[in-house]
Amino acid sequence: MSVRMKLLCVTLALLLTANFCDGITVKQSPVLSVCREGDASVTLRCYHDDSSYYYMFWYRQRDNNMEMLTYSQGQGLWEIQPPFEKDVHYTMSRPELTRSTLEIKNLEVGDGAVYYCASSTAPVTSTQPPFFGNGTKLTVLDPNIKVTEPTVKVLAPSAKECEDRNKKKKKTLVCVATRFYPDHVTVFWQVNNVNRTEGAGTDNRALWDKDGLYSITSRLRVPANEWHKPENRFTCIVSFYDGTDNIRVTNDTISGDLQGQSGGEITTDYYVKSTQTAKLAYSIFIAKSTFYGLVVMVMIWKFQGSSEKQI
Numbered sequence: 001m002s003v004r005m006k007l008l009c010v011t012l013a014l015l016l017t018a019n020f021c022d023g024i025t026v027k028q029s030p031v032l033s034v035c036r037e038g039d040a041s042v043t044l045r046c047y048h049d050d051s052s053y054y055y056m057f058w059y060r061q062r063d064n065n066m067e068m069l070t071y072s073q074g075q076g077l078w079e080i081q082p083p084f085e086k087d088v089h090y091t092m093s094r095p096e097l098t099r100s101t102l103e104i105k106n107l108e109v110g111d112g113a114v115y116y117c118a119s120s121t122a123p124v125t126s127t128q129p130p131f132f133g134n135g136t137k138l139t140v141l142d143p144n145i146k147v148t149e150p151t152v153k154v155l156a157p158s159a160k161e162c163e164d165r166n167k168k169k170k171k172t173l174v175c176v177a178t179r180f181y182p183d184h185v186t187v188f189w190q191v192n193n194v195n196r197t198e199g200a201g202t203d204n205r206a207l208w209d210k211d212g213l214y215s216i217t218s219r220l221r222v223p224a225n226e227w228h229k230p231e232n233r234f235t236c237i238v239s240f241y242d243g244t245d246n247i248r249v250t251n252d253t254i255s256g257d258l259q260g261q262s263g264g265e266i267t268t269d270y271y272v273k274s275t276q277t278a279k280l281a282y283s284i285f286i287a288k289s290t291f292y293g294l295v296v297m298v299m300i301w302k303f304q305g306s307s308e309k310q311i
C-alpha cells in the first residue's frame with residue numbers, strides 16, 4: 001500500500017472508531033462569541049473529564065481548512081504549531097490536565113472561524129484517536145459591514161414533487177433566510193404554532209454572498225395530506241444573534257393549499273436541488289478537514305517519535 005493509501009485507511013478507521021467509542025467528553029465554552037476588530041483578546045475554554053488524556057490540542061477550522069494551532073503534552077506545558085509563533089497571536093494554557101484555554105490577541109476579521117479543542121492519551125495513534133469538543137464559533141465583526149437581520153420567506157412545495165422511497169406522498173417546504181450579518185442564526189419550524197423537528201433540516205452553515213451578507217435555507221418535509229389542508233399554517237422562525245445581547249426573531253408563514261401550488265415550483269425545486277448539492281459538498285469538506293488534521297497529527301507524532309529516540 002502506498003503511504004497515501006495507508007493514511008486514508010487510518011483516517012477511515014479513525015473516523016469509524018471516533019463515532020462508536022464512548023470515550024471522554026470534551027466541553028468547550030462559549031459556544032459562540034462575537035468580537036469586534038481591534039478587541040484586545042478573547043479566551044476560549046476547554047474541559048475534559050479524564051486526566052489520563054495527557055494531550056490537548058486546539059484547531060482552527062476556517063474556509064476549507066482545519067489547522068492545528070497549539071498542543072499541550074501535559075500540565076503547564078504547551079507548544080505552538082508552526083508556522084504560528086508562540087505568544088504572538090495565540091497563547092495556550094494548561095493549568096490542569098483536564099483544562100485548557102486558548103487566548104487569541106489583537107482580533108482581526110480573519111480570526112472568524114470555528115475553534116476546536118481535542119484531547120488524547122498520545123500524540124496520535126491509530127487505536128486512540130483524539131476526542132473533539134463541539135467547537136466555539138468566533139465571529140469578529142467587520143466594521144465595513146452593517147449588522148443586518150435576515151429576511152425570511154417560506155416557499156410552497158413543488159406540485160411535481162415525487163414520492164419518497166416508502167411510496168409515501170410528502171411535500172417539502174423551503175424556508176429561505178437572506179441578507180443577514182453576522183452569520184449567527186438558528187432556524188426552526190412550527191406547524192399551527194407547535195414546534196416541528198421531524199422532517200426538518202437546515203444547512204450546516206450559512207452561505208456567504210458576494211456583498212458580504214449571508215443566507216441560509218431550511219427544509220420541512222410534511223405528509224402531502226397535511227399540506228393539502230388550507231387551515232394548516234407552516235411557519236419558519238429564524239432567531240438572529242446580532243453580536244450584542246439581543247436575539248431578534250423573524251418569521252414567515254404560509255397556509256396549506258388544497259391544490260398543488262402553482263408559481264412557486266421553480267424556486268422550490270431550485271432550492272431543494274441546490275441544498276442537496278451543498279450538503280454533499282459540506283460532507284466532503286468535513287471529511288477533507290478531518291483528513292488534513294490527521295495528516296498534521298501524524299507528522300507531529302512522527303516528529304516527536306524521532307526526537308524521543310535521539311534523547
Ligand SMILES: *[C@@H]1O[C@H](CO)[C@@H](O)[C@H](O)[C@H]1NC(C)=O
Pocket residue numbers: 025026027028134
Ligand atoms: C455536542 O453536540 C452533540 C450533538 O449536537 C450533543 O449531543 C452533545 O451533547 C454536545 N456535547 C457537548 C459536550 O456539549
Ligand SMILES: *[C@@H]1O[C@H](CO)[C@@H](O)[C@H](O)[C@H]1NC(C)=O
Pocket residue numbers: 188195
Ligand atoms: C421551539 O423551538 C425553539 C428552538 O429550538 C425553542 O427555543 C422553543 O423553546 C421551542 N418552543 C417550545 C414550545 O417547545
Ligand SMILES: *[C@@H]1O[C@H](CO)[C@@H](O)[C@H](O)[C@H]1NC(C)=O
Pocket residue numbers: 237249250251252
Ligand atoms: C412572527 O412575526 C410577527 C410579526 O412579524 C410576530 O407578531 C409573531 O409573534 C411572530 N411569531 C413567532 C412565532 O415568533
